[in-house]
Amino acid sequence: MRPSITKKYDRKVRLLVTNVCSKNCSFCHNEGMPKDGKLHLPLYELKKILHDLKRYSSRIMLSGGDPLEYPYLAELISMLGGYEFDISVNTSLPPRCDFDEIDNVLEKIANIHVSIPNVLEIDDIESRILRLYKRHKMLQFVLNVPVTNYSNIKNNY
Numbered sequence: 001m002r003p004s005i006t007k008k009y010d011r012k013v014r015l016l017v018t019n020v021c022s023k024n025c026s027f028c029h030n031e032g033m034p035k036d037g038k039l040h041l042p043l044y045e046l047k048k049i050l051h052d053l054k055r056y057s058s059r060i061m062l063s064g065g066d067p068l069e070y071p072y073l074a075e076l077i078s079m080l081g082g083y084e085f086d087i088s089v090n091t092s093l094p095p096r097c098d099f100d101e102i103d104n105v106l107e108k109i110a111n112i113h114v115s116i117p118n119v120l121e122i123d124d125i126e127s128r129i130l131r132l133y134k135r136h137k138m139l140q141f142v143l144n145v146p147v148t149n150y151s152n153i154k155n156n157y
Contacts, residue, residue, distance in 0.1 A: 012059035012088075017041045017076065021065030023092040025117045025146075028065075043072055047079065054083045061113075063090040068097045077105045086110050092117065093128045103135065111140035119145060 019039045021028070053060070060080060067073060068091045080087055090113040099106075112132075116125050122145070129141055 011057040012061055013053050013057050014061045014063055015041070015046075016064045017062055017067050017073075018064040018070040020069045021092065022069070022094045022096065023066070023115075023117045025092065025115055040070060040072065041076075043075055043079065046076070050079065050083050054085065058084070058086055059088070060085045061088045061090060066091050066094055068102065069094055073102065074105050077108050081108050088113060090115065093125055093132075095124075095128075099128075099132060099135065106132070106136050106139060109139065111142060113142045113144060115144040117146075 018041065019037075062070075062076070064070065067089050070076065077087065087109050088111045089109055092115050093112075114125060114129060116122055125143075132139060133141070
């Protein structure tokens with residue numbers, strides 16, 4: 001059963017799990033991470049500090065590049081679930097992401113913050129969000145859409 005984020009938190013942990021992402025969002029959340037090469041958070045390193053992280057906060061946000069492109073996502077979610085973290089994911093819902101493969105992962109996530117690189121991609125992202133919502137009705141979605149050119153919105157909608 002998916003935990004629900006219903007209480008206020010003073011703090012949350014933002015965990016950058018990878019620098020890999022198929023998008024190039026202007027508001028990327030991987031500050032300070034090199035863009036060259038593929039970097040992934042080693043699970044054995046995280047395991048050493050999970051107890052301390054839990055004492056700091058019960059809420060954790062997976063970010064990076066894109067956590068759905070992190071090769072050890074299922075193992076990470078399972079590890080975090082063992083510590084009863086309320087888990088959120090910041091993602092662009094990459095097109096190559098296979099939702100069938102991550103169904104068991106999504107069951108343990110409270111919400112997904114979907115970053116849309118530009119307003120012209122809303123239709124594509126919307127269809128993927130609807131597919132996810134039909135499978136996981138308790139999953140909460142937050143959309144992050146940059147609006148830098150109002151004329152694009154006005155002309156297209």
